[in-house]
Amino acid sequence: MKQTSRSASALSRLSLTQQHLIPSRCSSTLVPDIIPFNQGTKYTPDYSNYATTPHGKIVSYFHDIALDLNEQTKEANIVVEIPRWTNAKFEIDTKLPGNPIVQDTKKGKVRFVKNLFPHHGYIHNYGAFPQTWEDPTTEHHGLLGDNDPVDVCEIGSKILSTGDIKRVKILGALALIDDGELDWKVIVVNVQDPLAGKVNDINDLNDKCPDY
Template sequence: MAATRVIASAGNAVSGILLCKGQSRAAPQSLNLCFRNGRLLNQRRRLFTCNAIHIPQVQIKEAGQPESFDYRVFFVDNSGKKISPWHDIPLHLGDGVFNFIVEIPKESSTKMEVATDEVYTPIKQDTKKGNLRYYPYNINWNYGLLPQTWEDPSLANAEVEGAFGDNDPVDVVEIGESQGKIGQVLKVKPLAALAMIDEGELDWKIVAISLDDPRGPLVNDVDDVEKHFPGTLTAIRDWFRDYKIPDGKPANRFGLGNKPANKDYALKVITETNEAWAKLVKRSIPSGELSLV
């Protein structure tokens, strides 16, 4: 049996108390705090469409050997209980700041992803046709997901050629200078959105920057990215357009005029996909093979 060991803390503690709109099924993690009508409520329930919730310090544990079929990176709370990085890490931190979970550190090529069909949705290496997957070249930015978001495959987006969601959490391309670690939780602010169409499916790429990055205070919208990170938006679009070509597949396409949308549009995408996730975990939408634990 593969050894299991704690390898890192998943970034800074993600905590806070914000206003919530609703709540749903019981969750295994520790007590959440939430205000309703000005009163503090104590409850052991997962909170949906919240601007924030309180969760304990998160750690990650790896099981198995890296670059193997059984390798997994699990998330645990401070009591040692497993939690889902997709479902149990809060999305919102308030003031336009969000939690971002690193799946693939910048300047690496191993294609890691949250296993949306496995209990507790650990991070694993993607596979295809019985082989472990690697990008044909390094990705130049930290890449991962926004927790508590979901691109609904039953929903056609009229603004992006009627493309349906890809059945995954929303992807983030974090452009800061530091290399993240697998499973690290970073506080980021969105700057732009790219509407990638991958084999007919809509696969949003939210361009964001860590609050800890030295240039973070200088960039607040899409135009700031071009000013302080010249050429980066074009490089991101071209990288995701072309990365499947070496495998004999056609280039990906982009909606919205092949241009990055601004911060407001990115926030709209995040809101809509957070609402779709809330419907999913409330069982308002069939989950199919997705794990809701």
């Protein structure tokens, strides 16, 4: 299967970023059996979504979920932070113990994204690759990393849930600049989605789903 330069670049970037973090303590052969545990009131600063095992142990969405990157199949695991068509800006907190998913705040208030007509909220499932990190001390293309896990935009048809761990196929990546920092967005599709069997890169996506 021939990779385009864009999808190959995304794979190379993930291989590099995961090297900064500790090895996984979860199985790297299967998507781990994680049960999200909610604490606090949703849409308030005290809300936290923790990853727990079936035995009730808290594990880190950031460190303990296996990325399990397969460069031959272009597959990896993701952590879902924000379901499609919702507005609340949830993200893995890399500083809190246990690294739960929390709602981002600005000036003490929780953040929501605006609607972009005719859509509502995020137009895709949004999340991050576990065990990856954009180094804020290393320059790429003259820009420093944003000190967060690498972001993903999952474009399958199913609305996923905060805390879901999904196996995805990597199609390509967009490099954005956010407040002077390099902020990658990797385009992926759930391997269980019917679209996954029809597309292998961004060019395929343009052919199968024009303007998507």
